[in-house]
Amino acid sequence: MELPEASLHLPIPEAYEAEHVHHVYEQIAGHFSSTRYKPWPMVESFLKMQPDGSVGLDVGCGNGKYLTVNPKIFILGSDRSPALTKIASQHDHHSVVVADALLLPHPHSRFDFAISVAVIHHLSTASRRVMAIKTILDALKPSGNTSGMHGCLEKETKPGSGGRALIYVWALEQRGSRRGWDEGCEQDVMVPWVTKGEPNSAIHGTGNKSRKETGLKRRGKRYAPKDASQRTGREDSRSESEDMKSTVPPSTDRTEQEPSTEAIREFGTPKGGPSPDGREKSAEVTKTFQRYYHLYRSGELERDVVMAGGRVVDSGYERDNWWVIATRVIE
Amino acid sequence: MKVLTVNFLTCAVKACKGTALSFPLHFRDAELVQQEMDFHPTFVRNVLLRVDWEGLKVTAAELGFTTLPAEKPEGEALDNEQLLKDLHTLLLETQVTEGKLVCGNCQHEYAIKEGIPNFLLPNHLGSAPKSEAAFVE
Numbered sequence: 001m002e003l004p005e006a007s008l009h010l011p012i013p014e015a016y017e018a019e020h021v022h023h024v025y026e027q028i029a030g031h032f033s034s035t036r037y038k039p040w041p042m043v044e045s046f047l048k049m050q051p052d053g054s055v056g057l058d059v060g061c062g063n064g065k066y067l068t069v070n071p072k073i074f075i076l077g078s079d080r081s082p083a084l085t086k087i088a089s090q091h092d093h094h095s096v097v098v099a100d101a102l103l104l105p106h107p108h109s110r111f112d113f114a115i116s117v118a119v120i121h122h123l124s125t126a127s128r129r130v131m132a133i134k135t136i137l138d139a140l141k142p143s144g145n146t147s148g149m150h151g152c153l154e155k156e157t158k159p160g161s162g163g164r165a166l167i168y169v170w171a172l173e174q175r176g177s178r179r180g181w182d183e184g185c186e187q188d189v190m191v192p193w194v195t196k197g198e199p200n201s202a203i204h205g206t207g208n209k210s211r212k213e214t215g216l217k218r219r220g221k222r223y224a225p226k227d228a229s230q231r232t233g234r235e236d237s238r239s240e241s242e243d244m245k246s247t248v249p250p251s252t253d254r255t256e257q258e259p260s261t262e263a264i265r266e267f268g269t270p271k272g273g274p275s276p277d278g279r280e281k282s283a284e285v286t287k288t289f290q291r292y293y294h295l296y297r298s299g300e301l302e303r304d305v306v307m308a309g310g311r312v313v314d315s316g317y318e319r320d321n322w323w324v325i326a327t328r329v330i331e
Numbered sequence: 332m333k334v335l336t337v338n339f340l341t342c343a344v345k346a347c348k349g350t351a352l353s354f355p356l357h358f359r360d361a362e363l364v365q366q367e368m369d370f371h372p373t374f375v376r377n378v379l380l381r382v383d384w385e386g387l388k389v390t391a392a393e394l395g396f397t398t399l400p401a402e403k404p405e406g407e408a409l410d411n412e413q414l415l416k417d418l419h420t421l422l423l424e425t426q427v428t429e430g431k432l433v434c435g436n437c438q439h440e441y442a443i444k445e446g447i448p449n450f451l452l453p454n455h456l457g458s459a460p461k462s463e464a465a466f467v468e
């Protein structure tokens with residue numbers, strides 16, 4: 001197949017995201033997942049406050065780390081990456097599907113809640129980000145129509161309050177972080193992810209169990225410690241791997257500074273065999289993937305929610321991310 | 332995937348969403364396994380409030396479960412523990428591991444592999460990575 005010449009110069013958003021987001025996650029799935037096992041406190045409390053028997057979505061569920069937070073609810077997770085979805089499917093209390101956030105296969109108005117953590121910022125145009133938020137909001141029970149069709153449940157939050165979505169995106173304003181981005185910086189950036197000689201282990205389903213079961217050694221110490229002057233209190237939770245210096249500027253996160261991040265692991269021998277993309281020599285140990293992000297400015301997420309037809313119930317900033325809780329306004 | 336799951340799925344094609352024929356999606360060549368899950372009556376009761384009963388009846392019949400009540404159990408009927416257990420078995424323990432989900436509106440088939448249905452669409456039906464070719468050198 002040939003790509004039209006023009007597309008090389010003016011990338012189609014779908015094509016751009018396929019290369020700089022989807023393809024990357026598919027390749028790094030196993031490694032990515034092995035660094036993801038602890039939920040964000042804010043997301044955790046949002047899930048825990050959902051009433052028993054609530055049904056919700058996790059759009060861009062990744063390895064499914066939020067699927068274990070509250071066993072009394074049912075979550076339908078989705079992710080664009082089949083490899084990550086496969087890892088997430090190990091949480092068999094719930095269900096996962098492979099789906100695009102812009103083309104979710106869910107009926108409208110059926111869901112009590114939705115979360116989307118570190119996903120929307122991977123979409124490369126404003127209209128696609130708004131569309132993704134709208135797609136999520138459309139799945140929620142609208143305000144004013146909570147459980148009317150099937151009778152009211154006494155534990156329902158508030159009659160008429162509708163479903164709620166919690167959305168997290170990476171912030172532009174993070175001057176305290178290692179990256180030092182702040183107001184005025186470029187909002188559309190490429191962020192590297194460094195893997196260590198590990199073929200796509202997602203296929204083998206190592207998933208988030210690998211950490212404890214394999215007893216692999218952490219290797220963060222190998223890297224120079226971070227310049228103390230750049231540290232702030234907000235970085236307490238970050239891992240050694242994220243402090244690696246910049247010849248291989250690592251990001252081990254879809255959102256930066258997720259408390260779940262752990263050190264990159266030592267893999268006994270670099271594995272040979274087919275490399276993830278066929279371009280890499282088997283002898284190479286590290287591989288850097290570049291992922292596209294749109295860094296959100298203060299107020300931008302709220303604006304996108306309103307443009308998507310939603311209402312902002314609450315919003316805030318947590319560890320270099322903007323978050324919003326939104327409901328769907330009845331038309 | 333669980334039988335419950337398909338009650339919350341429809342076609343990913345935008346033009347199909349909301350059409351009567353696109354819900355529920357229809358199983359084809361479904362391979363079933365039973366997977367034991369903990370039984371929590373309250374959970375089943377509350378999830379049942381969210382279930383589209385007409386859709387569930389269609390799905391259940393296609394999979395060979397023909398004993399569902401004609402109307403969604405409500406009120407005192409939900410005190411019947413055996414009924415809740417049966418619903419638990421159907422909704423949560425019955426897993427479709429392989430097969431297809433088919434949209435009754437556009438007839439598009441979504442493959443289910445190892446229990447995971449794939450809703451990514453080919454180019455002509457929606458998004459789909461138009462740049463797949465870029466990875467094939």
Ligand SMILES: [Zn+2]
Pocket residue numbers: 342343344347353434435436437438439
């Ligand atoms: Zn369809």
